Amino acid sequence: MKRKLTMQDIADKLNISKNSVSQALSGKDGVSEETRNLIQKTADEMGYMYPQSRKPQTKEGTGNIALIASDFAFSQTNFFGEIYLTIERETALRGMNLHIQSISQEAIDQLILPPFLQNQNVDGILILSHIDTEYTKKVISTGIPVVLIDHHHPRIYADSILTNNRFGAFDAVQYLLDLGHRDIGFMGNIDYSPSYYERLEGYIMAMKERGITPNSHFIINDAVEQGDVIHQRLLNLPVQPTAWFCVNDGLGFLINAAIQQIGLKIPEDISICSFDNGQLSRIATPSTTSMAIDLKLYGKKAIEQLFWRMNHKDEPFMETLLPTTLIERESTAQLGKR
Structure with missing residues (x-):
């Protein structure tokens, strides 16, 4: 033996x-x-x-839940900070303790779980944003209920709380079309996140509904969030679009600066609409029209789903899509009003 x-x-x-x-x-x-x-x-x-x-020895469980994310995700306080604070409040209201752990790249690469997960010292796990598919699967293999926040993947079998990226992007591009724009560019890196790929799909849906085939020169789907790179990409275009839809506020901020560097005006020459309604959309000059996400609702729905899943472990996995709201600012204008 x-x-x-x-x-x-x-x-x-x-x-x-x-x-x-x-x-x-x-x-x-x-x-x-x-x-x-x-x-x-x-x-x-x-x-x-x-x-x-x-x-866990009893049906009552440990009284603890975990919130884990990559070091990078936790550094994005402008976006994820409000979600985290809501999770903290909602957890306390339910009389539970919240264990928070930032996962280093080394731990991700070596598939090393935090001790409280290895020791089964929590009753549920929230994973904030993208970590790594194999690492996420390792977390799920503990058998502890898991809910993903702002991320999903076909090979990850868990509940997800997500932005309705396709319809949010559809609404953003529809708004630009209603302003008279037809030559609308897309700026994002679709390989970085499923959310960005879905926003490209929403862009295409909106254009095709109006019978417009997007100009391939205007679809930049491998964008790098660096000012000099964005500036060069614009210079390389044979002609400029009259509007840009950007998958996040960071790219919206960078393309705002790049457009002005090449001697064009916003919104007189080019309009910009971005996504997330974060700080960068508010401090840009001119300020950027953006699709707002209710971050408090994100945190609340994540906790609700996790507590439901803890009591319904055998039910099918579900994705919850949260709506977006257009916040109109100075970076967009009716085409022709110059």
């Missing part, structure tokens, strides 16, 4: 103390992050089975 793997075995393999292994695998302080990651990775590779005492 095969002998059960112990913490001492892991300690012996790494030539460290058993106490260090225990601290790392139980999520306690006392070891560095680098050592903790190494111990967790080694434990997984050796097939270590966590003690049953660390798993």
